[in-house]
Amino acid sequence: MSGKEINKSHVKDDENIEVWEDLVHIKDLxxxxxxxxxxxxxxxxxAPxxxxxxxxxxxxxAVIxxxxxxxxxxPKRTFQYVEEEE
Incomplete structure (x- = not known):
C-alpha cells in the first residue's frame, strides 16, 4: 500500500461493515x-x-x-509506516 499499512487486527469483524473499502463500526455509523x-x-x-x-x-x-x-x-485504526524496498 504505497508506504503505509493499516492495522485492523484489534477490531472485531462482526461489529463492523465495509463502507468504501474501509471498516466502520456500526454503532459509530x-x-x-x-x-x-x-x-x-x-x-x-x-430557517426563514x-x-x-x-x-x-x-x-x-450538515456541516455542524x-x-x-x-x-x-x-478513528479506531492505526497507521504504521513501512519503508519500501527497491
Whole structure:
C-alpha cells in the first residue's frame, strides 16, 4: 500500500461493515447518521421561509453535524509506516 499499512487486527469483524473499502463500526455509523440528521433537519426547520435560506441553513446544519461527529467519534485504526524496498 504505497508506504503505509493499516492495522485492523484489534477490531472485531462482526461489529463492523465495509463502507468504501474501509471498516466502520456500526454503532459509530448510526450515531453519526443520527447527529447529522438532527442538525440538518433542525437547521432546515428554523430557517426563514424565503427561497434560498432553507437550503443554506440545511447545509450549515450538515456541516455542524459533521464537525460534531468528527469530534465525538474517534478513528479506531492505526497507521504504521513501512519503508519500501527497491
Amino acid at each position: 448510526v450515531l453519526s447518521l443520527i447527529i447529522c440528521s438532527i442538525t440538518t433537519l433542525g437547521a432546515y426547520l428554523i 421561509n424565503e427561497p434560498p435560506k432553507p437550503l443554506i441553513y440545511g447545509l450549515v446544519g 453535524g459533521f464537525v460534531i461527529s468528527s469530534i465525538a467519534i474517534k
